[in-house]
Amino acid sequence: MDISKLTLVELRTALRQGETSSVAATEAMLDRIVAQDNGLQSYLTLTDEMALEQAQAADERLANGERTPLLGVPVAVKDIICTNGVPTTAGSKILEGFVPPYDAFVVQRLKAAGAVILGKTNTDEFAMGSSTENSAYVTTRNPWDHERVPGGSSGGSAAAVAAGLAYAALGTDTGGSVRQPASFCGLAGLRPTYGRISRWGVIAFASTLDQVGTFGRTVADTTALFQVVAGHDANDSTSLNVPVPDFEAALTGDIKGLRVGVPQEYFIEGIDAEVETAVRSAIAKLEELGAEIVEISLPHTGYALPVYYLIAPAEASANLARYDGIRFGPRITGSDMIDSVKKTRALFGSEVKRRIMLGTYALSAGYYDEYYGRALKVRTLIKQDFLKAFEQVDVIAAPTSPTTAFKIGEIVDDPLSMYLQDIFTLPLNLSASCGISIPCGFDGRSLPIGLQLIGNALQEATILNAAHAYEQATEWHKRLPQKGKPIS
Ligand code: GLN
Numbered sequence: 292m293d294i295s296k297l298t299l300v301e302l303r304t305a306l307r308q309g310e311t312s313s314v315a316a317t318e319a320m321l322d323r324i325v326a327q328d329n330g331l332q333s334y335l336t337l338t339d340e341m342a343l344e345q346a347q348a349a350d351e352r353l354a355n356g357e358r359t360p361l362l363g364v365p366v367a368v369k370d371i372i373c374t375n376g377v378p379t380t381a382g383s384k385i386l387e388g389f390v391p392p393y394d395a396f397v398v399q400r401l402k403a404a405g406a407v408i409l410g411k412t413n414t415d416e417f418a419m420g421s422s423t424e425n426s427a428y429v430t431t432r433n434p435w436d437h438e439r440v441p442g443g444s445s446g447g448s449a450a451a452v453a454a455g456l457a458y459a460a461l462g463t464d465t466g467g468s469v470r471q472p473a474s475f476c477g478l479a480g481l482r483p484t485y486g487r488i489s490r491w492g493v494i495a496f497a498s499t500l501d502q503v504g505t506f507g508r509t510v511a512d513t514t515a516l517f518q519v520v521a522g523h524d525a526n527d528s529t530s531l532n533v534p535v536p537d538f539e540a541a542l543t544g545d546i547k548g549l550r551v552g553v554p555q556e557y558f559i560e561g562i563d564a565e566v567e568t569a570v571r572s573a574i575a576k577l578e579e580l581g582a583e584i585v586e587i588s589l590p591h592t593g594y595a596l597p598v599y600y601l602i603a604p605a606e607a608s609a610n611l612a613r614y615d616g617i618r619f620g621p622r623i624t625g626s627d628m629i630d631s632v633k634k635t636r637a638l639f640g641s642e643v644k645r646r647i648m649l650g651t652y653a654l655s656a657g658y659y660d661e662y663y664g665r666a667l668k669v670r671t672l673i674k675q676d677f678l679k680a681f682e683q684v685d686v687i688a689a690p691t692s693p694t695t696a697f698k699i700g701e702i703v704d705d706p707l708s709m710y711l712q713d714i715f716t717l718p719l720n721l722s723a724s725c726g727i728s729i730p731c732g733f734d735g736r737s738l739p740i741g742l743q744l745i746g747n748a749l750q751e752a753t754i755l756n757a758a759h760a761y762e763q764a765t766e767w768h769k770r771l772p773q774k775g776k777p778i779s
Contacts, residue, residue: 299512313363362405367457370411395492412447442472467716469504474691474741486531489524497606541752547581552684556592569732608650691741
């Protein structure tokens with residue numbers, strides 16, 4: 292048995308049956324990280340010693356018959372999520388050396404579930420980006436082709452799972468940062484409903500949009516991780532106090548009678564022909580499995596990009612005001628207090644600065660109503676589009692991204708092209724929906740293509756089951772990246 296090839300669910304079973312040990316699984320991951328991550332750059336910090344201690348403790352607990360949900364399973368955590376005693380940078384120089392004195396809620400949940408934490412994964416600075424090229428530290432590479440990006444901003448988590456350097460990983464998705472890298476790396480990446488998972492201890496980017504999400508090689512793996520981190524937390528006032536269903540039990544694979552909406556606005560000029568073909572065949576497959584396909588319209592889709600790029604920077608400018616060199620991270624001392632703050636804030640990278648400037652402008656007196664206020668009104672229209680659609684259908688099917696993984700350096704200097712990457716993922720964040728990306732094919736360069744399934748608020752069980760049904764009927768998720776050698 293090559294332990295590193297097991298899915299999370301397979302490893303969990305093998306651990307419970309005593310066929311392998313958590314120490315063996317953790318060592319296998321750490322060995323692979325040492326061998327491969329120089330080329331891939333998916334991790335920013337390895338917590339190898341802590342991981343081996345956690346693995347040893349898990350093995351003792353397993354031997355005593357304990358069965359917490361992720362007991363002994365090695366996972367990775369995006370470096371925007373606080374970890375007690377372990378550096379957390381949000382991919383920014385402004386938090387270099389910052390060591391949180393507490394665990395985020397989701398990390399507490401991982402530990403309580405018995406998971407082993409391998410390390411912290413790379414991210415675009417403050418999760419602003421779609422390629423990890425905005426990380427102040429390293430650019431992560433796509434395991435399918437090292438000349439290409441893994442997507443972003445949770446590109447480190449996606450690359451680590453796709454390359455077999457973790458069994459699953461946490462990310463965050465403010466405008467697509469779990470679904471788009473899942474699409475580029477051939478994974479199942481879930482963006483749950485806003486409020487489903489507590490953000491306590493997750494470094495804030497845009498507070499009305501941010502949400503934690505999960506990556507796995509299969510839908511079942513993604514679900515197993517999601518099950519553990521979902522739930523109410525009194526420390527996060529936006530966390531929803533609603534029951535958490537048994538998501539794993541909801542994966543029946545039966546989608547007979549499921550109404551699947553196909554939004555005309557998501558099949559537009561500019562989308563790769565190979566992406567469109569793969570997504571359309573995936574929709575046909577859902578029909579074959581018993582779903583009813585319904586043409587729908589989300590008429591305000593075209594406004595999602597400008598609305599998001601007002602709201603997200605506006606909220607970011609407010610959230611990032613706290614990095615003044617006094618409370619967190621490094622301080623550069625200047626001639627006086629103002630000069631010190633200025634010099635310290637010069638540590639922000641150019642994309643973060645761009646957003647702070649855009650956001651500050653959009654919120655400034657005289658412009659607030661004109662920009663932020665108006666964007667909020669259009670956001671309501673986008674939300675209503677989804678609510679109307681969900682009166683007709685249970686799930687919406689669409690591409691996750693208009694293209695497959697692009698080359699490193701290809702669009703990094705062209706912010707608009709980078710922003711256009713998010714055109715199919717942003718609308719969900721602006722509404723109250725949830726979504727998942729799963730592999731639905733490969734293009735001519737052998738790069739994965741993602742199918743996005745969107746559900747109404749709190750309907751994660753529905754989209755997870757639809758994704759699972761599709762996955763059971765196809766083989767795409769079984770392909771693993773071979774060497775990550777440049778193909779073109
Ligand atoms: N790519 C989008 C942005 O740059 C979304 C990022 C995210 O979801 N964190 O804002």
